[in-house]
Amino acid sequence: MREPAGVEQAVEEPVREDRFPHERVVNFCDAVFAIVITLLAIELRLPGSELIERVGADQAWGETSSVLLAYVISFFVTGLFWVGHMLTWKHVRRVNAKLVWLALLQLFFVVLMPFATRQVSEHFVVYALVLTGISLFSWLLRRTVVAQEDLRARLGAAQARLLLVRGLIPLLVFSCAIPLGLFVPGKWAALVFALIFPLSMLARRRILARGG
Incomplete structure (x- = not known):
């Protein structure tokens, strides 16, 4: 008995080696982001009595607040990366x-966030x-x-x-923070991160006004 043409074509068509299940890739990435955020919270601890006795309450609570x-x-930086990740992958039709x-x-550096935060x-x-x-x-x-998706x-x-x-603005801002951190304390160098939001708003306004 001859198989229908459509079935025959589906069986004979070779599976492309560069294709991967879209859902599995996205779900895996989402799971990594979720685990990283959870690991960040594990580092939170109240100062113990031994630490307070050794360095004093003010210094102990100061370290805890830091x-x-x-x-x-x-947490918010990782969350923003995850949002950007979703905005990118929602346009993907073919995963190679x-x-x-x-x-x-990308995930290699994401999983370093708990270490880098310490x-x-x-x-x-x-x-x-x-x-x-x-x-x-x-x-x-x-x-x-x-x-690839001809967006x-x-x-x-x-x-x-x-x-x-x-997507380019955070890269430029975080890159600028590297040399800045060599000359000023980290808490002041981190202020440059706030530039991401006004720069993103400015870029959106100018690009949409010019129509690309």
């Missing part, structure tokens, strides 16, 4: 090996390097998606350009 501030910053490897390289007060440059690494591969991933045709030139520029 750790809490670092956690808050890292290049996208998977860029995602893995170092932020004494080694701010390490923290800035990790953020720069996440931003770099996030942007490379986004640029690949824009080209300029699907979304329009302005929206595609805005997607790229909004």
